[in-house]
Amino acid sequence: MGVSTNLYLAAEGAAAAATTGGIWSEWAGLMLIGPMLAFVVIVLFGKRMRYQGAEVAIGAMAFNFVWSSVLLLLNMGDSGVLYERSLEIAAVGGGLVFELGWIVDGLSIMMYWVVAAVGLAVFVYAHGYMKGEVRVTFFFAALSLFAGSMLVLVGSPNLVQLIIGWEGVGLASYLLIGHNWELKENSSAAMKAFYTNKVADVGLVIGVIIIGITLGSFHFWDLAAAAAEHSAALGPVAVAAGLLLFFGAMGKSAQFPLHIWLPDAMAGPTPVSALMHAATMVTAGIYLMARTFPLYQELATAARPWMIAAGTITLFGMGLLALVADDIKRVLAYSTVSQLGYMMTAVAAGGYTAGLFHLFTHAFFKALLFLGAGSVIHAVHSNNMSDMGGLRRHMPDTYRTFVIGALALAGVFPLSGFWSKDEILATLGYEGYNLVMWIAVAGAFVTAFYMARAVALTFFGEYRGHGEPHESPPIMTRPLWALAVPAVLAGVVNIPGLKLPWIGSFTDWLSVRSVPMGDHHAEAIDVGLAAAGLAAAVAGLWLGWRAFGPSAADRADRDRVEIPVLYPLLRQKYYLDHAALGLVWVIRQPAARAVNWVNDYVIDGVVNGVGALCQRLAGLLYGGVDQHGIDGVVHGLSWGTSGMGGLIRRIQSGRVQQYAGLLVAGLLLLAVVVLFVL
Amino acid sequence: MGFEDWAAEPLNWVFLAVALATTISGLRVVTSPNVVHAALFLVAALAGTAAIFLLLAAEFLAWVLVLVYIGAVIVLFLFGIMITRAPTGRDEAEVDHQRRLPALLVSAALFALLSWGLLSQWGDTTLDGITAGTPTSVLAEGLLGRFVFPFEVVGFVLLAALVGGITIARRDLSPAEERERESR
Amino acid sequence: MILNQFLILAALLFCMGVYGLLVRRNAVMVLLSVELMLAAVNINLVALEAFWQTSEALGQILAVFIITIAAAEVGIGLAIILLIFRNRRSANVDELNLMRW
Amino acid sequence: MSPWLALAIWLLVVATIIPVMGMAIGYAEMKISAHMQSRIGPYFAGGRFGWAQLIADGVKFFQKEDLVPENADRPVFKMAPVLVMVGTVGLFVVIPFGPGLTPQNLDLGIFYALAISSVGTIGVLMAGWSSGNKYSLMGGLRAAGQLIAYELPLVLAVVGVVILAGTMSLDGIVQAQISWFSEAGWSLGMPFVIVQAVGLGVFFVASLAELSRIPFDMPIAESELVMGYLTEYSGFRFLFFFLAEFANMFTLSAIAATLFLGGYWVPGVPDSILQFVGPLVLLGKIALFIFVSIWVRWTFPRFREDQLQTLAWKWLVPISLANIIVTGVLKVVL
Known part of the structure; x- marks a missing residue:
């Protein structure tokens, strides 16, 4: 195994001053291995452990949290950390090499930390949540695999390892969504997620192959360098490769129209949803787009409008769906899809930092919201908001943290969501996508509206469910408070124009990387735009509260009255699931008929014609050539063969020693021939 | 000489x-x-x-x-x-084939060829320098050094032969015999 | 001592082994002949080793391998003969013409 | 003195040692077993303690007619005791009786000893087969199975000692025990039995089996096979077997003493004295082993055939392999 360390472009830009990070970087691979090791250990020994393997999973995650925190702190300094290590595993052929390794730069450090921090909170929470459930050991094993695969993905210095992590994430999500597979719908949801992802993965794999062949390398730094230098080799295929990679990202990051799996993925236990929506699964697509950002920025610019279009549809259209959902997790799921649309739009529009910043803040408040929802579900034993209501008196901790998360998601000043959403809006404005920007503002309104609805229906009014709801145990509420802190404060790190002492800013963190990304950063707050975004959020909250608050009239009637056309459309999720099935059906019937017609008339005709022709020819041949010429030869041959066989078969007596004797005699003959004749 | x-x-x-x-x-x-x-x-x-x-x-x-x-x-x-x-005692069974002559011819011819080859190749080359025996340590270092892999393979072959010999030669008991053995 | 006296002795033993291999009916005796041939080969190897005096005693190492393999071969061979004898009440090679055609 | 002359002298010495030793051991066996069974044993011949009993027996054997059964394969029948004896006599060549008192200090001493002692097996098989008697044949088969089975642990048990000593020369092994824990000018010495007690146990059990002595005397089990492969022998041929067994006992005990108890060495005695005392010391150690084997003989009942094979393959071989591994590790660590 050879080891190669990336020194490429280290002399350029911000990377020039970067340190290697010492042993923390040189052994950062441990973070990638740790959860994988935990997976193996839990699978092998988990059942015999005191906490059925949870302690191992949490231990591995805590280790990762500590390690990545150190890396984050190192990266906060003026210089930042830049390190890369690749171990050559095998040559693939054609000059391509299969390598495994890890990369430590601003982007991956941020992802390490987000995965570890959110993962740790979720794992601890899950330990409480899963108490008494079935297959807890397997659950934690798969959870470790999930987080580990995501770390392999984000730590990858090349596209191949990324695919490995990518598929690992897909596998783990399949296992976890279908955790309660006794219910048919759960296993169906798992398969839906898997299939949808596989469809997208085809695009990713083809894209990677194209890049690998044209570039002669799978390394991200080579890709970035080629893009930065406007490589002639990569140029012609850049748009195709970029769109294929984006297609893969659409699947993982649930962009329209491949988002259909994500809301159904709610079938998994709630901690899985929290992890999936916040850190480990859906962010993979955004991460891929960010990692390959130079490709889109420099070469595949033609792909960007399509990406923006997909992102914009996702961010607004899918947000609307959250308005009518009754399942609280479904509301949050659609909000995730919508927020992913924000991120994708931002990255596609050139807002590298903006998109990732939103990913960063979103991870915390979305994990917080999901865990809160899980806590509520744990208490009332139902996913439906129509079975909830008035829970703020019963579950004060959950209520407070959920409201914090909701406000952050809605983008209320000064919570984290406000800052990241504002940065996206500013970037869209700077890049000149004004229409998109105003759609995004409208999206913010929708976001605030449905979050207000969710909070009102869940925590206010009268309790409509069964039994007596109770607050969750501390092991579940403490992670909620732990996540509430960054949900409030995470925005501070990237206020435009503000550079905090010691901490620096998010932009600076991300600026440490092997290749400069060359995206734009606002140097000051655009007060007007911020005010517009804030106004949309406040308006959404106010309207939502008016419509669904405790003083509002009966909610169900209003839904139908208020938006006559939209409501059924939204209820049926724009008929997209039907469309997907219909698409298959529509393609299948005519295609089959067409193939049948071609078979009956074209191919059969050709075959019959050729057949008839051959028949006639054969008649000629049979009479003349075959009967007399060939048969004579064949008969003669067979007669000769049989005669020879009669002679030779006497030699094949079945007596070993006779064989041996002939063998020695033959060898002798051969020796004599070689020695004396030749 | x-x-x-x-x-x-x-x-x-x-x-x-x-x-x-x-x-x-x-x-x-x-x-x-x-x-x-x-x-x-x-x-x-x-x-x-x-x-x-x-x-x-x-x-x-x-x-x-x-x-x-x-x-x-x-x-x-x-x-x-x-x-x-x-x-x-006396063994009456015929242990040889009737056809000994071809075998004799073949082996005699083989010997003739081999001796001709050896004589023409080596002549009367003398064998010097075998005063001292080969130290066992040389053999040991060869076997466990350069030839350690063949050595392991040969060991594996021996093990396989052992297992194979037992498997081939053992008589599988009939179910009745099996039961009898268990009851004993 | 000359080299050839050993080599020709080996050749002689080897040809005797060949003769026995071809002429014996009893399977055990065939195996005995094979052992004779292997011993002849070992003499050859050792004699040539004594001639060339390789630093690693290659000839002798090879002979050790041959002896080992021969032991394995005898074990398996006798097991097979035992099985044949048990099934057919005879260990004569020429009655084993199942391989015919 | 030419080497041939030395060899001839040594052969003469061996030719006297073997009958004398055989008689001494035979007499000891009779007396000890008698006392173990609250008898007196031989007391008549020769006056006191019946010391001449064995000499009388020997004379009786020589007087007997040399019978060869009608059905026997005469040449093989006659060769068998000789071959058994060769395996024994060959062993005397390498036993070190004192510093510089090794008849032939072979480089491969112990290996040679094991190789030569395995020749006797052939003699036993020959005796069993050539007698033309089914009891003899059965005895021969049992002997062959047993001897093959116990040859392996016997060899493997020695490997531990060879690893520790770093040589296969018997004199070298004794020297290694003498010079263990050596500093400049002095050495404490250590008989290998201290670290190779397991090896000694395996070696002793296996050598009992090689000698076909009770409890390993299935090949000549009187109650089943009359006298096994010895059934048809009489007269001085029987005496040959008889002497060979006792001489073999002697040599195997000598080898065990050399390998594990330090041979001719006594702690603290310099070489110059050992040269004279050495043989006596060795004899004392041999006597110890012989006494133990006689003791075992009259204490344990006979093994069943399957128990015997189980002991060899399932216990002694794995134990000696483990011993080799442990010894190897020990050697590397030390």
Whole structure:
């Protein structure tokens, strides 16, 4: 195994001053291995452990949290950390090499930390949540695999390892969504997620192959360098490769129209949803787009409008769906899809930092919201908001943290969501996508509206469910408070124009990387735009509260009255699931008929014609050539063969020693021939 | 090197005696009508071989030959013979084929060819420098150093032969016998 | 001592082994002949080793391998003969013509 | 003195040692077993303690007619005791009786000893087969199975000692025990039994089996096989077997003493004295082993055939392999 360390472009830009990070970087691979090791250990020994393997999973995650925190702190300094290590595993052929390794730069450090921090909170929470459930050991094993695969993905210095992590994430999500597979719908949801992802993965794999062949390398730094230098080799295929990679990202990051799996993925236990929506699964697509950002920025610019279009549809259209959902997790799921649309739009529009910043803040408040929802579900034993209501008196901790998360998601000043959403809006404005920007503002309104609805229906009014709801145990509420802190404060790190002492800013963190990304950063707050975004959020909250608050009239009637056309459309999720099935059906019937017609008339005709022709020819041949010429030869041959066989078969007596004797005699003959004749 | 020189070396007379004994024993191995006698003559032939090894200063190999062949392999042979035929006393069974002449011709021709080749290749090249025996440590270092992989493979082959021999030779008990054995 | 006296003795033993291999009916005796041939080969190897004096004693190492393999071969061979004898009440090679055609 | 002369003298010495030793051991066996069974044992011949009993027996054997059964294979029948004896006599060549008192200090001493001692097996098989008697044949088969089975642990048990000593020369092994824990000018010495107690146990059990002595005397089990492969022998041929067994006992005990108890060495005695005392010391150690084996013989009942094979393959071989591994590790660590 050879080891190669990336020194490429280290002399350029911000990377020039970067340190290697010492042993923390040189052994950062441990973070990638740790959860994988935990997976193996839990699978092998988990059942015999005191906490059925949870302690191992949490231990591995805590280790990762500590390690990545150190890396984050190192990266906060003026210089930042830049390190890369690749171990050559095998040559693939054609000059391509299969390598495994890890990369430590601003982007991956941020992802390490987000995965570890959110993962740790979720794992601890899950330990409480899963108490008494079935297959807890397997659950934690798969959870470790999930987080580990995501770390392999984000730590990858090349596209191949990324695919490995990518598929690992897909596998783990399949296992976890279908955790309660006794219910048919759960296993169906798992398969839906898997299939949808596989469809997208085809695009990713083809894209990677194209890049690998044209570039002669799978390394991200080579890709970035080629893009930065406007490589002639990569140029012609850049748009195709970029769109294929984006297609893969659409699947993982649930962009329209491949988002259909994500809301159904709610079938998994709630901690899985929290992890999936916040850190480990859906962010993979955004991460891929960010990692390959130079490709889109420099070469595949033609792909960007399509990406923006997909992102914009996702961010607004899918947000609307959250308005009518009754399942609280479904509301949050659609909000995730919508927020992913924000991120994708931002990255596609050139807002590298903006998109990732939103990913960063979103991870915390979305994990917080999901865990809160899980806590509520744990208490009332139902996913439906129509079975909830008035829970703020019963579950004060959950209520407070959920409201914090909701406000952050809605983008209320000064919570984290406000800052990241504002940065996206500013970037869209700077890049000149004004229409998109105003759609995004409208999206913010929708976001605030449905979050207000969710909070009102869940925590206010009268309790409509069964039994007596109770607050969750501390092991579940403490992670909620732990996540509430960054949900409030995470925005501070990237206020435009503000550079905090010691901490620096998010932009600076991300600026440490092997290749400069060359995206734009606002140097000051655009007060007007911020005010517009804030106004949309406040308006959404106010309207939502008016419509669904405790003083509002009966909610169900209003839904139908208020938006006559939209409501059924939204209820049926724009008929997209039907469309997907219909698409298959529509393609299948005519295609089959067409193939049948071609078979009956074209191919059969050709075959019959050729057949008839051959028949006639054969008649000629049979009479003349075959009967007399060939048969004579064949008969003669067979007669000769049989005669020879009669002679030779006497030699094949079945007596070993006779064989041996002939063998020695033959060898002798051969020796004599070689020695004396030749 | 003339015959006088050759005869002046006492070891050559030892060789001659050993070689004569070995040859006669070998001849009896392939001609003796009695299986047990043949096996016992093989012991003599192998003892002669070991003596030749000693003449060639291959001490270790000589004792390996004695230990493995005479001590184990031949015993195994006799064991096998006695289990399968046990021809105590006179053995009337025909042990040779009727057709001996072709075999004799073939082996004689082989010997002629081999001796011709050896004589024309080596002539009367003398064998010098075997004053001291090969130290066992050299063999050990070779076996466990450069040839450690073949060594392991041979060990594996032996193990496989052991397992295979047991598997082939063991008699599977009939169900009734099995039950009887268990009840005992 | 000259090299050829050993080599020709080996050749002689080897040809005797070949003769026995071809002429014997009893399977055990065939195996005995094979052992004779292997011993002849070992003499050859040791003699040539004594001639060339390789630093690693290659000839002798090879002979050790041959002895080992021969032991394995005898074990398996006798097991097979035992099985044949048990099934057919005979250990004569020429009655084993199942391989015919 | 030419080597041939030395060899001839040594052969003469051996030719006297073997009958004398055989008689001494035979007498000891009779007396000890008698006392173990609250008898007196031989007391008549020769006056005191019946010391001439064995000499009388020997004379009786020589007087007997040399019978060869009608059905026997005469040459093989006559060769068998000789071959058994050769395996024993050959062993005397390498036993070190004192510093510089090794008849032939072979480089491969112990290996040679094991190789030569395995030749006797052939003799036993020959005797069993050539007698033309089914009891003899059965005895021969049992002997062959047993001897093959116990040859392996016997060899493997020695490997541990060879690893520790770093040589296969018997004199070298004794020297290694003498010079263990050596500093400049002095050495404490250590008989290998201290670290190779397991090896000694395996070696001793295996050598009992090699000698076909009770409890390993299936091949000559009187109650089943009359006298096994010895059934048809009488007269001086029987005496040959008889002497060979006792001489073999002697040599195997000598080898065990050399390998594990330091041979001719006594702690604290310099070489110059050992040269004279050494043989006596060795004899004392041999006597110890012989006494133990006689003791075992009259204490344990006979093994069943399957128990015997189980002991060899399932216990002794794995134990000795483990011993080799442990010894190897020990050697590397030290």
